[in-house]
Amino acid sequence: MKILVIEDDPALREILRESLERERYVVEIARDYREALEKSETYQYDCILLDIMLPDGNGLDLLSRLRAEGLQEKIIIISARDSLDDKVRGLNAGADDYLPKPFHLAELAARVRSVTRRGHDGGKSAIEQGNIRVIPGSYQVFVNDAEVVLNRKEYDILHYFMLRPNRLLDKSLLVEAVWGDHVDQVDNFDFIYAQIKNLRGKLRRAGASAGIKAVYGLGYKFVLP
Amino acid sequence: MKLCYRVLWRLSACLLLLALAGGAAFYAVIIDEIHDETDDYLEEHARRVITLKRAGHDVSPPGTWDSSYSTREVTEVYARGRPRVEFLDEMVYVDAKLEAEPTRVLKTIFTDAGGRYHEIIIRTPTIDKDELQGSVFYSMLLLCCSFLVASLLVIFMVFSRETRPLYTLLRWLRSYTIGQRRVLASPRAMASEFKELYRAVELSTRKNEEIFEQQKQFISNAAHELQTPLAICKNQLELLAEREDGERGLAGIMKVQETLARLIRLNRSLLFLSRIENGQFVERQEVSFNDLVRRVSPDFGEAYAYKRVSFRVEERGEFRVVMDEVLATSLVTNLLKNAYLHCREGGSARVEICRDFFLVANSGDEALDERVFERFYRPASEHSTGLGLAIARSICRGGGLELYYAFEAREHRFRVARSEVHLDL
Numbered sequence: 127m128k129i130l131v132i133e134d135d136p137a138l139r140e141i142l143r144e145s146l147e148r149e150r151y152v153v154e155i156a157r158d159y160r161e162a163l164e165k166s167e168t169y170q171y172d173c174i175l176l177d178i179m180l181p182d183g184n185g186l187d188l189l190s191r192l193r194a195e196g197l198q199e200k201i202i203i204i205s206a207r208d209s210l211d212d213k214v215r216g217l218n219a220g221a222d223d224y225l226p227k228p229f230h231l232a233e234l235a236a237r238v239r240s241v242t243r244r245g246h247d248g249g250k251s252a253i254e255q256g257n258i259r260v261i262p263g264s265y266q267v268f269v270n271d272a273e274v275v276l277n278r279k280e281y282d283i284l285h286y287f288m289l290r291p292n293r294l295l296d297k298s299l300l301v302e303a304v305w306g307d308h309v310d311q312v313d314n315f316d317f318i319y320a321q322i323k324n325l326r327g328k329l330r331r332a333g334a335s336a337g338i339k340a341v342y343g344l345g346y347k348f349v350l351p
Numbered sequence: 352m353k354l355c356y357r358v359l360w361r362l363s364a365c366l367l368l369l370a371l372a373g374g375a376a377f378y379a380v381i382i383d384e385i386h387d388e389t390d391d392y393l394e395e396h397a398r399r400v401i402t403l404k405r406a407g408h409d410v411s412p413p414g415t416w417d418s419s420y421s422t423r424e425v426t427e428v429y430a431r432g433r434p435r436v437e438f439l440d441e442m443v444y445v446d447a448k449l450e451a452e453p454t455r456v457l458k459t460i461f462t463d464a465g466g467r468y469h470e471i472i473i474r475t476p477t478i479d480k481d482e483l484q485g486s487v488f489y490s491m492l493l494l495c496c497s498f499l500v501a502s503l504l505v506i507f508m509v510f511s512r513e514t515r516p517l518y519t520l521l522r523w524l525r526s527y528t529i530g531q532r533r534v535l536a537s538p539r540a541m542a543s544e545f546k547e548l549y550r551a552v553e554l555s556t557r558k559n560e561e562i563f564e565q566q567k568q569f570i571s572n573a574a575h576e577l578q579t580p581l582a583i584c585k586n587q588l589e590l591l592a593e594r595e596d597g598e599r600g601l602a603g604i605m606k607v608q609e610t611l612a613r614l615i616r617l618n619r620s621l622l623f624l625s626r627i628e629n630g631q632f633v634e635r636q637e638v639s640f641n642d643l644v645r646r647v648s649p650d651f652g653e654a655y656a657y658k659r660v661s662f663r664v665e666e667r668g669e670f671r672v673v674m675d676e677v678l679a680t681s682l683v684t685n686l687l688k689n690a691y692l693h694c695r696e697g698g699s700a701r702v703e704i705c706r707d708f709f710l711v712a713n714s715g716d717e718a719l720d721e722r723v724f725e726r727f728y729r730p731a732s733e734h735s736t737g738l739g740l741a742i743a744r745s746i747c748r749g750g751g752l753e754l755y756y757a758f759e760a761r762e763h764r765f766r767v768a769r770s771e772v773h774l775d776l
Contacts, residue, residue, distance in 0.1 A: 135579050135583065137583045137587070138579060138582055138583045138586070141583060141586040141587055141590060142586075144590055145586065145589075145590060148593070206575045206576070206578035206579055207575060208578075208619075208622070209622075209626055209631055210632075210634075210677065211631060226578075227578040227579055227581070227582040228578060228579075228581040228582030228584075228585045228586070228615055229582065229585075229586075230585070230586075230589060231586050231589045231590065232589070293593070294589070294592050294593055296605075296608060298609075298612055301654070305650045305653070305654060306647070306650060308647060308650070308651075308680070308681075308684035308685075308688065309650050309651065309653075309654045312654045312655070314654075314655075314657045314658075316656065316657050317653045317654055317656055317657075341601065342598050342601050342602060342605070343602065343605055344592065344601055344602075344604070344605045344608075
């Protein structure tokens with residue numbers, strides 16, 4: 127799959143390239159509005175990452191223009207502005223997702239995966255990793271076709287991991303994603319350990335091929351066989 | 352005391368004093384005039400009697416009390432010891448009236464044709480000074496009082512009318528909050544001092560608005576500008592962590608990441624605060640704080656389970672407010688987080704909800720001062736941005752609520768209630 131990264135900051139551009147290439151995407155770069163317009167009109171991409179503030183133009187204008195020209199590519203806005211207003215404006219202009227800076231690379235990878243998958247079934251179909259299958263529509267989890275009953279938090283954690291396999295996810299990221307923004311800045315992560323321990327136990331007993339691995343004090347990795 | 356009453360009070364005191372002095376002077380002038388007239392009459396009378404006496408006529412005094420006189424011969428020594436003319440006020444008993452009446456008396460010495468000394472005493476009834484004093488006093492009092500009341504009424508009316516712009520301005524200032532851009536409508540006709548005052552107020556508020564606007568813009572821009580470099584640092588660290596295998600390297604990366612996460616949170620909170628203050632949350636709907644507490648409190652319970660804080664919710668009514676739900680959630684979570692964060696291990700926290708207020712309390716040892724709502728009153732640390740309560744207060748102010756702090760019964764209490772609008776002066 128081919129991704130166009132439109133970003134004026136060279137450091138961030140290189141980071142995005144490296145991270146996405148690691149996910150086995152082919153990455154193309156556009157440094158400004160003009161180059162972005164040229165590339166997106168000339169080539170086809172599976173997904174475009176679009177920074178709103180470009181040196182020679184506004185990303186939103188570019189987005190509207192591309193949509194007006196009938197471009198069907200999936201577009202994710204990455205922006206330093208993260209108010210609801212900006213988000214709504216971006217989505218109204220035809221973006222598929224909106225990711226405020228600063229973001230986690232794992233989050234970006236998950237969003238890219240999500241919008242490109244959505245192209246086919248609207249994101250409702252099952253997510254499969256190894257012999258684990260998660261069905262987001264009904265919150266069901268199957269291991270080798272046998273249903274595993276999880277509580278709400280365990281399900282949320284597993285779902286989060288399933289979309290971000292083999293990435294190092296730090297604890298605070300997991301807390302914010304599963305418990306919500308308001309439970310940031312906790313000084314003790316025992317409550318995640320407890321949930322993850324239970325989830326691990328349930329997956330192991332069901333014979334799951336993938337598992338959750340703790341990475342030192344840093345966080346967790348969902349490791350596929 | 353209101354300016355108007357103060358002025359009236361002072362004025363009435365001064366006017367009363369002036370009226371009293373005026374009354375006294377009036378009385379003195381009248382008495383003086385009466386004496387003058389009476390004395391002229393007495394002198395004239397005396398002159399006539401003396402002339403007749405000198406001419407050798409026997410002038411027998413009339414028997415009535417109202418114009419009587421008497422003469423007697425006196426020695427030269429006595430005559431020389433007396434003043435030439437002497438006027439006296441005397442009370443004389445009048446048989447016809449059965450009471451003493453005031454009379455004016457003239458005493459003088461004269462010599463007859465034979466060179467003998469005589470003293471003549473002439474009396475004439477005069478006015479009753481006590482009566483006059485009384486009537487002058489009462490009429491003056493009546494006059495003064497009615498004059499005073501009438502003039503105070505007029506002054507009050509004129510004054511109220513003239514000071515109306517002042518009260519308009521005061522009302523405006525009272526309801527004014529910086530950043531709301533409310534226009535100060537100046538009345539058409541007013542005293543030049545008020546015009547100047549209006550101009551000064553307008554100028555100073557405009558200047559303040561500008562500074563406020565610049566400051567807001569600066570915070571917002573600075574926070575936005577920081578987002579990209581923060582993203583770069585964060586993502587570079589993530590890439591490093593993915594490449595790194597050694598425990599020591601990862602531990603180092605983790606430490607930097609934690610610090611960076613703090614920075615990102617701080618920046619995000621600043622942005623949030625500036626967005627609240629810019630009034631960018633406008634999706635108003637009715638929000639039930641009871642529902643909000645039920646929704647978010649279990650998460651805090653889990654996250655802070657290690658602190659063994661006993662938490663309870665007392666619902667005695669439903670607190671409903673029309674406001675942006677994002678803000679309401681942030682308000683509740685900030686207060687709850689504050690309670691958990693600053694509660695000591697094994698302490699207690701509680702939420703009390705009534706129809707009129709929403710209260711979050713946690714056990715504590717000593718009262719915090721009123722700067723508790725200021726930004727960074729508690730310095731930012733790894734567990735707190737130091738902005739939570741500032742955010743909570745900003746949310747309240749923008750949403751017609753008021754956030755109060757009190758330390759009572761060994762509890763820090765943060766109470767959210769609808770703000771009462773005091774506009775009457």
